[in-house]
Amino acid sequence: KYDYSNDKVRERIYYHLNNTSRSFSAVIQALDPELKDPICIFYLVLRGLDTVEDDMTIDLDIKLPLLKSFHEIIYQPGWTFDKCGPKEKDRQLLVEFDIVIETFLKLKPEYQKIIADTTKRMGEGMAHYATAGVHVNTTEDFDQYCHYVAGLVGLGLSGMFSACNFESPSVAKREDLSNSMGLFLQKVNITRDFLEDLRDNRHFWPKAIWGEYADKMEDLAKPENKEKAMECMSHMVHNALCHMQDVLEYLGQIKNPSVFHFCAIPQVMAIATLNMLQGNYNIFTTENVKIRKGETVWLMKESNNIDQVAAIFRLYARQINNKTNPLHRQFVDIGVLCGQIEQTC
Numbered sequence: 001k002y003d004y005s006n007d008k009v010r011e012r013i014y015y016h017l018n019n020t021s022r023s024f025s026a027v028i029q030a031l032d033p034e035l036k037d038p039i040c041i042f043y044l045v046l047r048g049l050d051t052v053e054d055d056m057t058i059d060l061d062i063k064l065p066l067l068k069s070f071h072e073i074i075y076q077p078g079w080t081f082d083k084c085g086p087k088e089k090d091r092q093l094l095v096e097f098d099i100v101i102e103t104f105l106k107l108k109p110e111y112q113k114i115i116a117d118t119t120k121r122m123g124e125g126m127a128h129y130a131t132a133g134v135h136v137n138t139t140e141d142f143d144q145y146c147h148y149v150a151g152l153v154g155l156g157l158s159g160m161f162s163a164c165n166f167e168s169p170s171v172a173k174r175e176d177l178s179n180s181m182g183l184f185l186q187k188v189n190i191t192r193d194f195l196e197d198l199r200d201n202r203h204f205w206p207k208a209i210w211g212e213y214a215d216k217m218e219d220l221a222k223p224e225n226k227e228k229a230m231e232c233m234s235h236m237v238h239n240a241l242c243h244m245q246d247v248l249e250y251l252g253q254i255k256n257p258s259v260f261h262f263c264a265i266p267q268v269m270a271i272a273t274l275n276m277l278q279g280n281y282n283i284f285t286t287e288n289v290k291i292r293k294g295e296t297v298w299l300m301k302e303s304n305n306i307d308q309v310a311a312i313f314r315l316y317a318r319q320i321n322n323k324t325n326p327l328h329r330q331f332v333d334i335g336v337l338c339g340q341i342e343q344t345c
């Protein structure tokens, strides 16, 4: 008798994947069958954890234990959570989380271990920053926070790519490069989401950076501080650009075509977004500023190998450099980083 229930679960799993991120869902589903389910489940487990972290309506005495025990929860068949606020975009994923757990428990043990270890370390990191009043002050704090929420994902993915032998063991060994893959994406997201996070009273821009341009982070959004805000943007753009070399070095070592595409697409979206951010005052006045659909379609088509991706990075790095105000403190350093990219590959 054919096990239709299994099909039902798979259908719901990919419904949630499509629901969390349409464009990226297609990229995951294009992965080699050996990696498609493990990475889909990894993505949904992390989305579940991120939804708990993001939900400011959950009391800390509920949220902290949830974040710290999420790596054990994924081994508990039947577990679901329906106490997320109505506003939470992915709350339905947690309401139906039992099917994510059911599918997780069918994965090969080495993938389960990588997902559980990553979830444990990420949950502990999130709990630290969710504790009242912990702010991102120094640039080291900034790198540490981004390591917890994104760098660790890079370590986990590299572990999977090496575990299935699609990529050499050296991919998992170079934790610095895997970490930079996550930091680049997360720093661009945090820079882009300035206004949205400010509205949610979440301060991810490091005080060591915005503190050079304003007394309070929210002052950057005041029209009279436009010039200061634009110079602060250059500073945040420079901080993200520092990871560009590592990203290209990491992608340069990826051999499997479907793994390369999966890794390259978010990175080229990020450099294109960084280009959109530089010199764009709308970031301080409008929420949800994104690159145009046509540009993302072009980027997805043009990210099949390292030569295409290096060319995209050189193109955007040059554009960022050309529009950086020479009076900005970071002008010279941005020029140096963009110049280096011209030499790469």
Ligand SMILES: CC(C)(C)CN1C(=O)[C@@H](CC(=O)N[C@@H](CC(=O)O)C(=O)O)O[C@H](c2cccc3ccccc23)c2cc(Cl)ccc21
Pocket (backbone or CB within 6 Å): 020, 021, 022, 023, 024, 039, 042, 043, 046, 149, 150, 151, 153, 154, 155, 157, 178, 181, 182, 185, 186, 262, 263, 264, 266
């Ligand atoms: C915070 C984050 C950057 C890690 C989130 N993250 C990503 O951003 C996704 C892309 C994504 O979700 N895009 C969405 C974004 C959005 O919803 O706005 C889209 O619609 O395009 O990509 C990353 C991701 C993909 C490939 C390689 C990576 C290496 C290191 C770290 C992360 C890596 C990701 C891979 C996994 Cl397994 C889990 C999460 C992520």
